[in-house]
Amino acid sequence: MTSTAPPPTADGVITVEHLTKTFGPVRAVDDLSFTVAPGRVTGFLGPNGAGKTTTLRVLLGLVRPTAGRATIGGRTYGELGRPMRTVGAALEAASFHPGRTALGHLRVYAPQAGVGDARCRELLDLVGLGPAARRRVGGFSLGMRQRLALATTLLGDPRVLLLDEPANGLDPEGIAWLRAFLRHLAAQGRTVLVSSHVLSEVEQTVDDVVIISRGRLAHQSSLPELARLAEPSVRVVSPDAAGLAALVERAGWTDRAERDPRRPGAVVLHRVDAAEIGARAFTAGLELHELSPRDVGLEDVFLRLVGERDEPGRTEGDVR
Numbered sequence: 001m002t003s004t005a006p007p008p009t010a011d012g013v014i015t016v017e018h019l020t021k022t023f024g025p026v027r028a029v030d031d032l033s034f035t036v037a038p039g040r041v042t043g044f045l046g047p048n049g050a051g052k053t054t055t056l057r058v059l060l061g062l063v064r065p066t067a068g069r070a071t072i073g074g075r076t077y078g079e080l081g082r083p084m085r086t087v088g089a090a091l092e093a094a095s096f097h098p099g100r101t102a103l104g105h106l107r108v109y110a111p112q113a114g115v116g117d118a119r120c121r122e123l124l125d126l127v128g129l130g131p132a133a134r135r136r137v138g139g140f141s142l143g144m145r146q147r148l149a150l151a152t153t154l155l156g157d158p159r160v161l162l163l164d165e166p167a168n169g170l171d172p173e174g175i176a177w178l179r180a181f182l183r184h185l186a187a188q189g190r191t192v193l194v195s196s197h198v199l200s201e202v203e204q205t206v207d208d209v210v211i212i213s214r215g216r217l218a219h220q221s222s223l224p225e226l227a228r229l230a231e232p233s234v235r236v237v238s239p240d241a242a243g244l245a246a247l248v249e250r251a252g253w254t255d256r257a258e259r260d261p262r263r264p265g266a267v268v269l270h271r272v273d274a275a276e277i278g279a280r281a282f283t284a285g286l287e288l289h290e291l292s293p294r295d296v297g298l299e300d301v302f303l304r305l306v307g308e309r310d311e312p313g314r315t316e317g318d319v320r
């Protein structure tokens with residue numbers, strides 16, 4: 001893979017500060033602030049229409065913010081001297097001239113990036129399109145187009161990569177390749193921001209997550225911190241609400257207990273084993289009507305954070 005890695009410096013930090021963008025009555029981005037660190041792969045997540053593309057477009061100088069700003073290494077896109085050397089972006093499914101070959105496509109962009117033919121060929125090899133260099137893009141699969149789009153973003157050897165749904169159209173082998181490739185680029189010190197509306201798609205690739213919903217920040221943390229929100233919990237229901245409360249207190253679970261306001265005698269206990277609750281209830285002679293473990297997956301946490309699943313759970317929001 002490529003050897004021309006930029007050093008991991010603060011220059012690759014993406015900073016979004018109180019960014020707001022309205023389109024007429026639509027608040028596409030609403031006072032959004034977050035940072036993205038170099039040397040890591042960050043998932044930029046949110047449901048359709050959450051404002052991801054608008055944020056990326058502001059970062060790329062394609063959309064003027066209504067308020068706030070978005071910078072790369074402290075500079076707005078317009079302030080970057082040679083943008084293609086700083087940031088490579090693949091937004092939406094890139095459009096390719098069907099009659100051009102893969103090599104021909106890269107040659108069109110090479111002058112802007114200030115690179116020659118050798119770099120174009122090197123990149124085609126890097127993304128696994130070496131053997132298809134002279135084939136016309138019109139006959140390429142979606143996966144091959146994604147690889148070509150990725151090669152295009154890398155032309156100027158940028159330290160920052162903004163990729164919108166790069167896994168779209170890739171088969172499982174292609175997805176595995178993409179994961180390894182993005183991890184490699186981050187290991188070189190690059191900043192890699194990957195947008196997706198499905199957490200599971202990027203779960204095995206990302207170090208950090210920035211989750212937005214309705215234009216606002218819903219959560220920012222490392223992936224392990226997000227995973228902690230997905231710890232299993234157990235719903236316990238007893239006809240003896242006072243007895244259940246006493247048992248929770250005696251066991252020292254008060255800070256792990258979440259009452260169901262809609263149902264007295266119902267409690268969700270986090271980070272406690274169902275068998276242990278059952279045993280203690282049995283010893284205390286407490287009648288239970290429900291003891292249901294809930295294995296909350298990461299996707300559930302994601303849906304809860306973006307407000308698409310209403311489930312009693314742990315405190316939502318930023319864990320940083």
Ligand SMILES: Nc1ncnc2c1ncn2[C@@H]1O[C@H](COP(=O)(O)OP(=O)(O)OP(=O)(O)O)[C@@H](O)[C@H]1O
Nearest residue numbers: 023026028046047048049050051052053054055197
């Ligand atoms: N040029 C525009 N004019 C009017 N409304 C727009 C424009 N661009 C985006 N919007 C609106 O802003 C909101 C956010 O859209 P955006 O494309 O940024 O979301 P997204 O998170 O990228 O969604 P998706 O995953 O579907 O691409 C949506 O309601 C969208 O309809």
